[in-house]
Amino acid sequence: xxxxxxxxxAETWQRVSxxxxxxxxxxxxxxxxxxxxxxGAIVVLANEQPPIFVHLIVAAVVLFLLVxxxxxxxxxxxxxxxxxxxxxxFRKGIMFERVIAVPYGRLQLVDVTRGPLLRALGLATLxxxxxxxxxxxxxxxxxxxxxxxxxxxxxxxxxxxxxGL
Amino acid sequence: MSGESxxxxxxxxxxxxxxQPEPAPVSESESLELEWRRLHPLSPLLRGGLFLIVIAGIVxxxxxxxxxxxxxxxxxxxxxxxxxxxxxxxxxxxxxxxWVLLALLVTILLIVGFSxxxxxxxxxxxxxxxxxxxRGVLFRQHRRAPLERIQSVNLQRSxxxxxxxxxxxxxxxxGQGGKVDLQYLGHRDAKQVRExxxxxxxxxxxxxxxxxxxxxxxxxxxxxxxxxxxxxxxGVVPAxxxxxxxxxxxxxxxxxxxxxxxxxxxxxxxxxxxxLIKVPVTRLIASILLGSEMLTVVLIGIAVMVSxxxxxxxxxxxxxxxxxxxxxxxISQFNKGFNFVLxxxxxxxxxxxxxxxxxxETIPFGRVHAVEAIQPIGWRxxxxxxxxxxxxxxxxxxxxxxxxxxxxxPVGELDDVLKVCEVLLHDGEDGFEDRRSAMQDALTGEGRxxxxxxxxAGWVLWxxxxxxxxxxxDVAGKQASLRIRRGWLTRSLSVMPMLRAQSVxxxxPLMHRMLGLATLxxxxxxxxxxxxxxxxxxxxxxxxxxxxxxTVVRVQRNEAVQYGHRAEPASHGHHAASSAPxxxxxxxxxxxxxxxxxxxxxxxxxxxxxxx
Numbered sequence: 001x002x003x004x005x006x007x008x009x010a011e012t013w014q015r016v017s018x019x020x021x022x023x024x025x026x027x028x029x030x031x032x033x034x035x036x037x038x039x040g041a042i043v044v045l046a047n048e049q050p051p052i053f054v055h056l057i058v059a060a061v062v063l064f065l066l067v068x069x070x071x072x073x074x075x076x077x078x079x080x081x082x083x084x085x086x087x088x089x090f091r092k093g094i095m096f097e098r099v100i101a102v103p104y105g106r107l108q109l110v111d112v113t114r115g116p117l118l119r120a121l122g123l124a125t126l127x128x129x130x131x132x133x134x135x136x137x138x139x140x141x142x143x144x145x146x147x148x149x150x151x152x153x154x155x156x157x158x159x160x161x162x163x164g165l
Numbered sequence: 166m167s168g169e170s171x172x173x174x175x176x177x178x179x180x181x182x183x184x185q186p187e188p189a190p191v192s193e194s195e196s197l198e199l200e201w202r203r204l205h206p207l208s209p210l211l212r213g214g215l216f217l218i219v220i221a222g223i224v225x226x227x228x229x230x231x232x233x234x235x236x237x238x239x240x241x242x243x244x245x246x247x248x249x250x251x252x253x254x255x256x257x258x259x260x261x262x263x264w265v266l267l268a269l270l271v272t273i274l275l276i277v278g279f280s281x282x283x284x285x286x287x288x289x290x291x292x293x294x295x296x297x298x299x300r301g302v303l304f305r306q307h308r309r310a311p312l313e314r315i316q317s318v319n320l321q322r323s324x325x326x327x328x329x330x331x332x333x334x335x336x337x338x339x340g341q342g343g344k345v346d347l348q349y350l351g352h353r354d355a356k357q358v359r360e361x362x363x364x365x366x367x368x369x370x371x372x373x374x375x376x377x378x379x380x381x382x383x384x385x386x387x388x389x390x391x392x393x394x395x396x397x398x399x400g401v402v403p404a405x406x407x408x409x410x411x412x413x414x415x416x417x418x419x420x421x422x423x424x425x426x427x428x429x430x431x432x433x434x435x436x437x438x439x440x441l442i443k444v445p446v447t448r449l450i451a452s453i454l455l456g457s458e459m460l461t462v463v464l465i466g467i468a469v470m471v472s473x474x475x476x477x478x479x480x481x482x483x484x485x486x487x488x489x490x491x492x493x494x495x496i497s498q499f500n501k502g503f504n505f506v507l508x509x510x511x512x513x514x515x516x517x518x519x520x521x522x523x524x525x526e527t528i529p530f531g532r533v534h535a536v537e538a539i540q541p542i543g544w545r546x547x548x549x550x551x552x553x554x555x556x557x558x559x560x561x562x563x564x565x566x567x568x569x570x571x572x573x574x575p576v577g578e579l580d581d582v583l584k585v586c587e588v589l590l591h592d593g594e595d596g597f598e599d600r601r602s603a604m605q606d607a608l609t610g611e612g613r614x615x616x617x618x619x620x621x622a623g624w625v626l627w628x629x630x631x632x633x634x635x636x637x638x639d640v641a642g643k644q645a646s647l648r649i650r651r652g653w654l655t656r657s658l659s660v661m662p663m664l665r666a667q668s669v670x671x672x673x674p675l676m677h678r679m680l681g682l683a684t685l686x687x688x689x690x691x692x693x694x695x696x697x698x699x700x701x702x703x704x705x706x707x708x709x710x711x712x713x714x715x716t717v718v719r720v721q722r723n724e725a726v727q728y729g730h731r732a733e734p735a736s737h738g739h740h741a742a743s744s745a746p747x748x749x750x751x752x753x754x755x756x757x758x759x760x761x762x763x764x765x766x767x768x769x770x771x772x773x774x775x776x777x
Contacts, residue, residue, distance in 0.1 A: 006707050007714075086718040095675055101714035102668040105721050131339075131557070132667035132688035161725055 007099065008089065013080035020079075020141025023117050024072040028065050035061045081139060086161065088128070088154065090137050100137055105161035106130045110151045114144065126150060201288035201299065207329055208287070208349040209280035289347050291361050296336050298345050310345045312369045314338040316532050316557050317513075318359050320430060320525040322352075327426045327523070334358055339557035339690075352425040359527065363512035366529050405431045430517050430525045432510035442574065442581045444505040448549070452576035453498050455543030457655065462491045502575035509588050516573050532556050533589045535661040535694035536573075538582050538608060542654045550582045550608070551575060554589065555692025571693050579608065590662060591644060603638065607648055608658050612636075615650065616709060619702025621680040626700045628653035635685060635698040637663075637712055643723060645716050647687055649698045661687055661696050663713075663720045671710040673703075685709055687717075 039058050042050050075094055082089040087103045109129035118124060118140070124147035126139040142150065256265050282302050289298040296310045319335040326332060332355035333348040350358060405428060431441065453459060465484055472480040503520035510527060517525035535555040544550070552574035574585050583601050591600060606613050615634030623630045629652055636648045645663040650656070667688045677683055677699070683706035687696040701709065 007711055086722060087714060089714075095678075096672065097678070098670060098672040099710065100668055100670045101710070101717070103666075103718050103721050105725060106667050130667040130688070131690045133691055134670075134686070134688040135668040137668075161722065 008082050008084070012082050013091070014082060016076060016079045016139065016141035017121075017123055017143050018073065018076055019121050020118075020123055021072040021076040023121055023123070023141070024076070025069055026117060028069050028072070032062070032065050035065075076141060079139070079141065083153070083157075088137075090139065100135065102128060102130060102135060102137060103161070104154070104157040106135075107154060107158040110154050110158075112147050112151050124148075128154075201290045204284065204287050204289070204347060205331055205349050205351050205354070206284060207331060209284050211323075211326055211329060211331055211349055289345075291358070291365060293365070296345050296362055298347060308345045310336045310338045312362075312366050315362065315366050315529070317526050317528045318362050319527070320355055320359060320523075322519075322523045324521040330422050330425050332356075334362075336362065352428065356430065360512075363510075363527060363529060367512050370529075370531075405429050429504065429506055430515070430523075431506055431508045432515060442507040442577060442584055444502060444575055444577065446503065448576055449499065449502045449505070451547075452544060452549055452551075453495055453502075455541070455547070456498075457541040457543070458491060458494055458498070460541075460543060462488065462495070465491070498575070501572075505575055507573060507585060507588075514573070514588055518575070528554075528556060533662070534665040534689045534692060535659060535696060536586055536589055537657055537659040537694040538586070540652075540656045544576070545656070548579055548609075549576050550579065552577065552582055552585050553693050555689055555694045557690045579605065582608065586660065590646065590660060594644070604658075607634075607636070607650055612650055615648070616701065616705055618700040619680075619682050619705065622682055622700030622702075624680055625676055625682065630700065632656060633698065633700060635701065635709060637709070637716060640712065640716055643720065645720050647696060647713065649696055651698075659694050659696055661689060661694070663716050664724060665689060666713075666717045666721075669710060669713045669717060671706055683707070685713070687713065 035058060039054070042054060071094065078092060078094050078097070080091045084101075087101045088107070090098075090100045090102065092098055107128055107130060109127075111127040111129070112124050113127060114124045122144055123141050124144045126142055126147050128135070128137040128139075139147075256262055279302075283300070286302050286305075287298075287300040289296070291297075293312075295312060296315070298306075298308045300306050315336055316339055317337045319337065321333040321335055322331070326349060330352050331349035332352045333346060334350060334355050336345040336347075338344065347355075347358070349355075465487060469480055469484040500520045500522075501518055503518060504523075505518040506516070508515050513527045513529040513532075515525060515527045517523065533554050533556060536552065537554070538550045538552050540550050551572065553571045554573050555571065573589070574581060577585070583604050586604060587597060587600065591597075603614075607615070612632070612634045615636045618626055618630050618633045622633070626633055632650055632652055634650050638646045638648055647661045647663060647666070648658065650658045667690065670686045670688065672684045672686070673682070674684065680700075681703050682700050683703050684697065684699045685701055685706055686698070689696060
């Protein structure tokens with residue numbers, strides 16, 4: 001990210017743990033294994049040489065996964081949040097960049113969830129809910145302790161700044 | 166009048182010392198409706214209306230010939246067809262008459278008994294905190310709509326209900342399925358109950374302050390009681406005709422009943438003060454014929470005609486279901502827009518319409534999250550617009566047939582639209598003329614003060630590029646609002662009070678990114694109005710985002726402080742002092758006017774405590 005001076009200086013962004021990229025890569029690896037397994041099964045069961053488009057599809061999937069893996073770390077670096085005075089600033093995405101500002105008073109629910117993969121890495125996902133379904137802010141890949149602390153802090157901030165719907 | 170103070174957000178625990186106390190049982194002395202009240206005795210009849218009609222149908226079908234015999238001579242009937250062996254002859258022949266009559270009597274008694282029982286068990290009351298209803302004999306249901314969460318109070322009357330002089334009161338709340346419906350009450354009684362609910366809602370709002378909002382406070386209670394007694398004292402609201410004139414008391418009960426059946430339910434004061442917007446039937450019909458739905462019907466018709474030349478009549482069959490759906494949409498548009506009246510009542514905006522079944526919706530002031538005016542291409546030469554709104558309670562209730570479905574003006578002239586927006590967004594403030602001309606320009610003009618789409622935006626906006634624009638109105642004031650205009654064939658203008666924004670977003674999808682553009686969006690509660698502006702030049706968009714985020718925070722903090730929602734332990738008189746440092750340290754403040762805003766040279770308004 002080169003243009004991170006906006007809306008706040010680059011150094012103020014809080015990043016999620018780079019370990020989260022490994023979760024991404026593991027999923028990538030699983031998909032690759034499944035694709036390879038399917039390919040192998042086709043080759044074995046088909047007896048003869050499979051049609052050319054099967055090779056093409058496998059090549060495309062492998063290429064996509066490779067590119068995805070290359071971008072995994074950059075994508076995780078693009079995730080960021082800032083606790084400003086009165087609102088939470090959140091950012092994600094390289095290809096589909098989004099910057100969202102949520103006033104603390106609008107936070108209705110702050111959720112910490114941990115899947116098996118994130119748990120193995122000692123990470124957690126923080127989920128924010130407002131009255132609008134479109135807000136949809138998910139902050140994946142925070143270290144578990146940090147996630148809990150951040151949740152408590154946000155709930156506290158939301159408490160002191162609540163306003164009507 | 167900057168909006169409400171209520172903590173409407175569901176699923177949030179109340180702050181210590183502020184907000185709503187737990188729904189503790191309300192003692193008798195504290196409730197406004199001192200007792201649980203019953204519904205109208207005729208209501209089980211109407212609720213089981215369908216059942217009764219089915220029974221009547223069976224009976225009539227069996228007695229058809231007998232009934233005909235009363236009027237027509239035997240010979241004529243024999244000519245019409247041989248007399249089938251009918252049930253009554255069979256019963257008489259078998260001398261079962263006594264038993265059948267007995268069974269009939271028992272059935273009727275059972276039905277009456279159960280109806281009576283269900284009526285006995287259906288009760289409601291309005292307390293200082295909520296509207297509550299109880300119903301059910303075996304499966305008890307207790308519903309509660311807290312006053313702060315009430316989004317609108319509707320009166321609904323089906324044709325049958327109108328004939329019987331009954332009316333259903335719907336209390337809409339924020340959130341899914343949160344609705345208390347009282348079916349049915351006598352029409353005048355229903356109007357009075359609505360008045361009580363709205364007064365209670367208004368009083369809760371006025372009381373505002375967290376400390377006095379608690380039911381234990383005697384001061385608040387007195388105010389509320391007094392206001393409610395006034396509502397009682399005002400007595401029966403007389404029926405109102407289409408021009409807003411109240412009929413006097415009717416001498417005969419029959420006349421009164423008739424008046425009630427055709428009651429337009431407009432606040433009489435609105436008729437006098439001229440804050441009344443009506444849709445003439447001719448305009449409604451013309452607007453439906455020129456609307457986009459009709460255009461779709463015509464286009465499908467043409468497509469079917471053309472394709473039937475190639476494929477034969479089979480093509481006609483495929484288009485039939487679609488045509489039925491579209492025609493039913495047109496008919497329901499007519500039914501819902503018929504006799505449409507919008508009036509400014511003392512407690513909110515009242516919207517009513519309907520041909521056979523009528524609905525009157527009352528939206529308390531400050532409950533509107535976004536307003537949108539739309540102009541389909543066919544309406545443009547006539548200068549007509551449609552206005553719809555997003556409120557927190559509506560999305561859940563959209564399926565209802567008789568609902569106005571977010572429309573607050575099915576079709577109106579520019580002047581009507583300006584009036585509607587004024588009533589919905591800025592009730593009773595000065596500076597109307599300024600706002601009016603700004604709105605007029607935003608709707609039909611070139612859009613002064615709007616941040617237009619950036620270079621190259623034609624790739625994402627196509628022909629809508631010229632009109633597209635975004636603007637933050639009244640950036641420094643309490644009534645800051647976001648305005649977005651869009652459209653090419655169908656033009657639109659959306660307005661959202663900044664107070665209602667849930668979050669602000671700047672996004673750059675791939676196409677925008679390649680063109681150096683960005684999309685701005687403000688998120689509202691679920692509803693028909695989408696506050697999104699695509700194709701803004703990146704630098705402008707970033708600046709606008711900063712302005713938006715800062716304005717949202719400022720306006721909402723202002724409100725929170727004003728109504729004492731901040732959970733400072735200090736007494737509420739010290740709110741200003743305790744929150745002053747926050748105001749001073751606010752990170753970004755929209756002080757410099759930008760392309761996204763017009764320099765705010767407006768009438769000075771009441772300022773919030775921390776800015777005073």
